[in-house]
Amino acid sequence: MSTPTRRSLREQGASVGVPARPRDAPVPSGSTRGARRGIGRVLADILLWVAAIAGVVCMVLVMLAPTVNITLIMFRTGSMSPTIPAGSVAVVQEVPASEIEVGDVVTVDRAGDLPVTHRVTSIAPGASDAERVITMRGDANAGDDPYPYTVQTVRVVLFSVPGIATVIVAMGNPYVLGGLTIAATTLVVWAFWPRSAASRRRSASEEPG
Structure with missing residues (x-):
């Protein structure tokens, strides 16, 4: 069975009395x-x-x-580049400090200063079961942050989207x-x-x- 072509369809229309529009006729x-x-x-x-x-x-x-302590944070600097470049927005979830592991990227609140979001490099027990003492480092930095952080909760980065902070x-x-x-x-x-x-x-x- 042959596939109908444009010409054959036009001829079929003419055979049943349907006038074919001239090829050069203007389109209404x-x-x-x-x-x-x-x-x-x-x-x-x-x-x-x-x-x-x-x-x-x-x-x-x-x-x-x-309900599940999920919020957004914006990255103004490139200390976590190339993993999370400046101008990115990350979705973070607050979790107990006892649940984090070395290698997690977390946000830590600092009294009197802006929060810091870096990668966890070490974890040590704190003064209580819920407390941890952690050190962190930005992926673009050569060394750890100047001092450790004593925390009971942190906000762990679930994922980030680059370029939408602006x-x-x-x-x-x-x-x-x-x-x-x-x-x-x-x-x-x-x-x-x-x-x-x-x-x-x-x-x-x-x-x-």
Whole structure:
């Protein structure tokens, strides 16, 4: 059985009385406009799905924060490069110090200073069963941090995403938030705005009878 070609399909249409459009006949402008509208609507649907997925991810993170102690941290420096370069965002979970192991990348809070996120190089018992004394080192550093850390809990890095810290910081800018809100509202209104009666009649006339 031979595969129907464009020419054979055209000849079949002529044999049943369907007029074939001349090859050089102009394409109706209405069909071009309809194609453009169709492409625009597909792009709008894609953007809406992306926005919906991003919203779901944000809601999941908000729910996880109080339930399983999962939060986000941003890396301003490159002390953990190349494993976690500057500008990355990491998902961290608070765990008891007794659960960490040498080689884990953890965040330790420091009184009066910013938290530090480095790799654990040694672990020693503390004054209590829940306490540990750990030393840490950034992957880009030649030596351990200047002093050990006495901790009962730490935030262990589960995974990191490079290059999105600037995006998250920008999201906190009121002007950026306002622009995104206006853009999202415009997109939703445009995607779901009912078409006029003239547009519906034109679309119906372009459909094959």
